[in-house]
Amino acid sequence: xxxxxxSNCYKVYKNGTTALADLNVTIDKGEFVFVIGSTGxxxxxxxxxxxxxxxxxxxxxxVGGINVAKLRNSKVYKLRRKIGVVFQDFKLLPKLTVYENIxxxxxxxxxxxxxxxxxxxKAIEKVGLKEKARNFPNQLSGxxxxxxxxxxxxxxxxxxxxxxxxxxxxxxxTSKEIMKILENINQELGTTIIMATHDKDxxxxxxxxVLVIENGVLAGDYLKGSYKAHESIKNS
Amino acid sequence: xxxLRILSRSIRDSFKSVGRNFSLSxxxxxxxxxxxxxxxxxxxxxxxxxxxxxSLERELTVVAYVKKxxxxxxxxxxxxxxxxxxxxxxxxxxxxxxWKAEMKNESETLxxxxxxxxxxxxxxxxIITVKNVNDLKGVTEKVRSYEFIxxxxxxxxxxxNLVGAxxxxxxxxxxxxxxxxxxxxxxxxxxxxxxxxxxxxxxEIMRLVGTSNTAIRLPFIFEGFILGILxxxxxxxVTIYGYIILYDKLGGHIISNIITLxxxxxxxxxxxxxxxxxxxxxxxxxxxxxxxxxxxI
Numbered sequence: 001x002x003x004x005x006x007s008n009c010y011k012v013y014k015n016g017t018t019a020l021a022d023l024n025v026t027i028d029k030g031e032f033v034f035v036i037g038s039t040g041x042x043x044x045x046x047x048x049x050x051x052x053x054x055x056x057x058x059x060x061x062x063v064g065g066i067n068v069a070k071l072r073n074s075k076v077y078k079l080r081r082k083i084g085v086v087f088q089d090f091k092l093l094p095k096l097t098v099y100e101n102i103x104x105x106x107x108x109x110x111x112x113x114x115x116x117x118x119x120x121x122k123a124i125e126k127v128g129l130k131e132k133a134r135n136f137p138n139q140l141s142g143x144x145x146x147x148x149x150x151x152x153x154x155x156x157x158x159x160x161x162x163x164x165x166x167x168x169x170x171x172x173x174t175s176k177e178i179m180k181i182l183e184n185i186n187q188e189l190g191t192t193i194i195m196a197t198h199d200k201d202x203x204x205x206x207x208x209x210v211l212v213i214e215n216g217v218l219a220g221d222y223l224k225g226s227y228k229a230h231e232s233i234k235n236s
Numbered sequence: 237x238x239x240l241r242i243l244s245r246s247i248r249d250s251f252k253s254v255g256r257n258f259s260l261s262x263x264x265x266x267x268x269x270x271x272x273x274x275x276x277x278x279x280x281x282x283x284x285x286x287x288x289x290x291s292l293e294r295e296l297t298v299v300a301y302v303k304k305x306x307x308x309x310x311x312x313x314x315x316x317x318x319x320x321x322x323x324x325x326x327x328x329x330x331x332x333x334x335w336k337a338e339m340k341n342e343s344e345t346l347x348x349x350x351x352x353x354x355x356x357x358x359x360x361x362x363i364i365t366v367k368n369v370n371d372l373k374g375v376t377e378k379v380r381s382y383e384f385i386x387x388x389x390x391x392x393x394x395x396x397n398l399v400g401a402x403x404x405x406x407x408x409x410x411x412x413x414x415x416x417x418x419x420x421x422x423x424x425x426x427x428x429x430x431x432x433x434x435x436x437x438x439x440e441i442m443r444l445v446g447t448s449n450t451a452i453r454l455p456f457i458f459e460g461f462i463l464g465i466l467x468x469x470x471x472x473x474v475t476i477y478g479y480i481i482l483y484d485k486l487g488g489h490i491i492s493n494i495i496t497l498x499x500x501x502x503x504x505x506x507x508x509x510x511x512x513x514x515x516x517x518x519x520x521x522x523x524x525x526x527x528x529x530x531x532x533i
Binding site: 051073074076077078079080081082083085091092093095104105107108109110111112152156 | 238239241242245256437438440441442443444445446447448449451452531
């Protein structure tokens with residue numbers, strides 16, 4: 001079953017830069033997909049259109065039944081509730097504890113306090129941070145902070161988890177840990193995961209579907225395991 | 237139920253963040269305190285100036301002199317005619333004897349001169365007050381045309397200048413008050429913008445996890461409201477105590493007894509209410525405007 005369908009998608013920025021040109025991609029429910037491409041290839045723009053941080057200039061981007069291209073600014077939240085997003089820089093609130101950072105997501109959706117607690121604890125357990133629930137972000141390592149961000153992204157049981165270079169700031173060992181957690185989420189919860197990355201080791205090791213974006217077009221779509229590090233990807 | 241939870245959490249969070257962002261809150265409060273004090277001063281000034289001009293305008297009258305040797309019947313005719321002019325507020329008949337008595341009181345020379353004359357040289361008259369000072373001229377001309385009236389005066393020239401000056405003063409002060417309120421709105425909303433700028437990450441994350449725009453705005457709007465209230469406390473106290481003390485010190489008058497100040501009671505509460513209102517509305521509006529900037533892509 002299709003979760004994401006991108007058809008004839010164009011994105012031209014105000015300064016005239018064409019980031020996406022006639023992009024066509026289909027992603028099924030439950031898939032784990034890497035998106036790779038060199039800097040300025042349009043990879044980030046593609047990821048951003050999926051959660052409507054950028055609006056496509058032309059074409060359609062349908063995510064979980066919502067046409068992102070036609071989504072009004074005031075309705076973006078409806079899409080975001082179905083999606084979890086993880087970034088390279090974690091984006092945690094420094095004045096809230098781990099627990100509060102995760103609960104914050106549910107609170108702002110207007111969920112009942114009673115229902116919030118078990119759901120947050122479950123997410124914390126999933127990323128293995130049970131012991132650090134009361135710590136503040138600055139008391140955690142980079143890997144731990146990223147795990148908090150992942151917990152926040154999955155606490156609402158989204159169908160889709162978008163990761164924009166989640167291992168970009170982490171050392172190889174920590175990156176491995178994070179990837180293990182993501183794989184676990186993909187397999188146990190059935191969450192579709194789309195991950196943009198520069199890290200060819202991870203891509204080679206995980207043997208997942210790989211989308212290569214170059215100059216705003218889909219330069220390659222490799223099925224599970226058929227991809228081997230490409231010349232065009234520069235190691236970060 | 238869900239909306240209620242969002243609302244109550246917004247209120248809770250707004251109180252929290254006033255405390256958490258203490259130094260920026262203080263900046264916003266100080267800024268609104270200072271500007272609201274200026275607003276209070278200018279409201280008090282304007283209101284007083286307008287009251288003074290109104291009371292001075294009320295003093296302006298038309299004096300119509302009845303022709304010499306008019307009989308009582310003629311005077312009654314004039315009264316009837318005056319009753320028919322809608323612009324007239326009230327009129328008083330002043331006989332020549334009353335004039336004489338008044339003039340004799342005024343100076344010794346007049347006293348002896350008037351005593352020396354066998355016949356009273358003065359005229360009976362009507363002192364007419366109009367409802368609107370702009371009708372002075374029209375009423376005077378109408379009265380002048382009456383058969384038994386010899387002349388009617390209202391202080392031509394001087395009155396027009398005076399009324400013109402009052403008009404300029406009251407319009408000018410109004411402009412100042414409105415300008416000050418606008419400046420206050422701008423200053424307060426900019427200060428709040430600064431406090432929100434430092435929290436744009438928070439807004440970004442809220443948007444990311446799927447908080448609706450309304451739910452993002454609410455705590456900030458409440459925060460603006462709280463800052464507005466806190467910022468208007470000192471100006472309100474300054475207004476109430478300041479004006480009462482000023483009024484007592486001056487005995488309710490400036491320069492002479494003609495120029496009276498507005499009674500402090502009810503008036504200062506009215507000013508206090510305006511300050512509170514301006515503080516809250518500007519605070520809320522400032523927050524609304526500032527957050528809106530970060531809710532767009």
